[in-house]
Amino acid sequence: MHRQPMYRVINEDLAAQIQGGVFSSGDQLPNEHDLAKQYGVSRMTVRQALNLLEEDGLVARRHGIGTFVSEKSRRGRRLNRLRSFSEELGSAPDNITSDVVRAELVYPPKDVAEALELASDDSVSRLTRVRRVNKEPAALQDAWIPYSVAPGIVREPLIDNSLYRTLAERHGVALRWADQSMTASLLGKEEARSLGIEPGGAVLHGLRTTYSTENRPVEYTRGWTLPEFPLLLRIEAE
Amino acid sequence: MHRQPMYRVINEDLAAQIQGGVFSSGDQLPNEHDLAKQYGVSRMTVRQALNLLEEDGLVARRHGIGTFVSEKSRRGRRLNRLRSFSEELGSAPDNITSDVVRAELVYPPKDVAEALELASDDSVSRLTRVRRVNKEPAALQDAWIPYSVAPGIVREPLIDNSLYRTLAERHGVALRWADQSMTASLLGKEEARSLGIEPGGAVLHGLRTTYSTENRPVEYTRGWTLPEFPLLLRIEAE
DNA sequence: TAGTGGTCTAGACCACGAG
DNA sequence: TCGTGGTCTAGACCACTAT
Numbered sequence: 146m147h148r149q150p151m152y153r154v155i156n157e158d159l160a161a162q163i164q165g166g167v168f169s170s171g172d173q174l175p176n177e178h179d180l181a182k183q184y185g186v187s188r189m190t191v192r193q194a195l196n197l198l199e200e201d202g203l204v205a206r207r208h209g210i211g212t213f214v215s216e217k218s219r220r221g222r223r224l225n226r227l228r229s230f231s232e233e234l235g236s237a238p239d240n241i242t243s244d245v246v247r248a249e250l251v252y253p254p255k256d257v258a259e260a261l262e263l264a265s266d267d268s269v270s271r272l273t274r275v276r277r278v279n280k281e282p283a284a285l286q287d288a289w290i291p292y293s294v295a296p297g298i299v300r301e302p303l304i305d306n307s308l309y310r311t312l313a314e315r316h317g318v319a320l321r322w323a324d325q326s327m328t329a330s331l332l333g334k335e336e337a338r339s340l341g342i343e344p345g346g347a348v349l350h351g352l353r354t355t356y357s358t359e360n361r362p363v364e365y366t367r368g369w370t371l372p373e374f375p376l377l378l379r380i381e382a383e
Numbered sequence: 384m385h386r387q388p389m390y391r392v393i394n395e396d397l398a399a400q401i402q403g404g405v406f407s408s409g410d411q412l413p414n415e416h417d418l419a420k421q422y423g424v425s426r427m428t429v430r431q432a433l434n435l436l437e438e439d440g441l442v443a444r445r446h447g448i449g450t451f452v453s454e455k456s457r458r459g460r461r462l463n464r465l466r467s468f469s470e471e472l473g474s475a476p477d478n479i480t481s482d483v484v485r486a487e488l489v490y491p492p493k494d495v496a497e498a499l500e501l502a503s504d505d506s507v508s509r510l511t512r513v514r515r516v517n518k519e520p521a522a523l524q525d526a527w528i529p530y531s532v533a534p535g536i537v538r539e540p541l542i543d544n545s546l547y548r549t550l551a552e553r554h555g556v557a558l559r560w561a562d563q564s565m566t567a568s569l570l571g572k573e574e575a576r577s578l579g580i581e582p583g584g585a586v587l588h589g590l591r592t593t594y595s596t597e598n599r600p601v602e603y604t605r606g607w608t609l610p611e612f613p614l615l616l617r618i619e620a621e
Numbered sequence: 622t623a624g625t626g627g628t629c630t631a632g633a634c635c636a637c638g639a640g
Numbered sequence: 641t642c643g644t645g646g647t648c649t650a651g652a653c654c655a656c657t658a659t
Binding site for chain 2: 189197202205207208213224225226227228319320321322323324325326327328329330331346347348349350353356358359360370372373374375376377378379380381382383
Binding site for chain 4: 388389390424425426427428431445446447448
């Protein structure tokens, strides 16, 4: 019956209406009671949909007042939900390209083995990509995936340049959550060569371990992002 | 009756039990039905509490299996919820100190005026602090608060070294959410002098605009964090 | 099959903010 | 006062996973 849960359908419908200009910045949405009637669901279900919109920064709720469309967010990588690089950027995907600079089957170095809970003689797929926005290098991403999770992923091109889409659609791996750390570092020689820029500049250095719905680590990525492409985050109060 | 909503009471009780070792890493929590009976609430209310624990990375749910305590998180600043610096670090507050290096009433530069929606002749409180962990400099935070939001905040010491606690308890300002950007940069001379370290190193550079429950910007902070103190983030799937 | 979390109902009352 | 979002009930059925 519900291929997708109703709250997700409603969330996507309202998000599309906001992105499509049916509601503009500052507009008030219909109240929760009316939305429930309109979609033929209970108010609790509407609230689940609105919670997602709020976490994504698309709407802001005001107790006693109403729910309002937020100002159009600045360009940037929104990290609030687990998304592909291009979805994070929110740009037209035309401007975003991906060059695979390495795709091979190897044994994991220590940090990778630890993050992915592997032995040192377990095979791992390593996929290194340069992401560009309008042809300018934006980030280097060095992803490691246990061989058993996605056999052959290094042998075929990714679906739509998206590792996450490929894991989901070709290998049936559903992602659930990720632990990400971020710090600053100076760009090393090897990474600079891959990016085609000078080494020594400040870059955002991220480490991400992504877990499947079975809570097994399925991807570990080291990323270096140039400072022109800041990460954005919406943080809620407790 | 409910000074705090029940789901928050349950959330804090379970969090305390996990932090206090009643449940250890990998332990399974009682199922939702039993928790509901135990706390005398409905299952939906228990689920609200568990959602918060999951977003904070304290537990992981597995559909059809159960809810389990996550591995003890590494030391680091968890950015998933709007918290004070010491709460983000999660360390014993003894190790964290705060030196106020600037506290004055000024007119806002352009970026501050824009973020806080002020005119160039509106007064702003500027509060610059060096945060240290075990006496080592960890971050420089340059906070700007509209004078009208918290008059006199530069004239008195902060409550418990916490800007957020002071805003809440002394000025009645309840924070709701923040937009944060993060990028990397090289530490400038002035910031290096405040931190007492050499300039030119890579640092995490953050900009945060914090909004009150009335969705008015009440704080804009520029932050420079040394790479030894990475930010951590739990990211959920869509 | 048994037990778990995921979704959803059809209400109720409370808390907040504007007029 | 009135309309809004915030919290909560007491169930129901579905989807998933292990056995």
